[in-house]
Amino acid sequence: MESVGTRELVVLLLLFLAVFFGVAILIFMLVAIRRRQGGARTVGAPICSFCFKPGGQVKKLIAGPSAFICNECVIICNEIVTNDRRAGSIVDFP
Numbered sequence: 001m002e003s004v005g006t007r008e009l010v011v012l013l014l015l016f017l018a019v020f021f022g023v024a025i026l027i028f029m030l031v032a033i034r035r036r037q038g039g040a041r042t043v044g045a046p047i048c049s050f051c052f053k054p055g056g057q058v059k060k061l062i063a064g065p066s067a068f069i070c071n072e073c074v075i076i077c078n079e080i081v082t083n084d085r086r087a088g089s090i091v092d093f094p
């Protein structure tokens with residue numbers, strides 16, 4: 001009798017854990033999707049999709065189809081591309 005009760009308890013616990021982690025993963029995915037779309041869908045003031053600085057804290061905020069990028073992140077990206085070009089990993093085509 002007692003072993004059946006313990007087994008039911010374990011099954012219930014496993015069921016609870018499965019539902020709990022299922023819901024947690026679902027919430028995590030929804031938050032991740034919202035963060036990705038956060039740049040373009042501006043509920044409040046627009047923010048840079050890369051560094052998350054608001055438009056008021058940077059000189060320029062450039063809007064793309066689904067994201068924003070600020071002038072500071074453009075400079076960082078330019079440095080990365082320039083360094084890659086110098087290293088030879090990017091080949092310029094005419």
Ligand SMILES: [Zn+2]
Nearest residue numbers: 048051070073
């Ligand atoms: Zn930025």
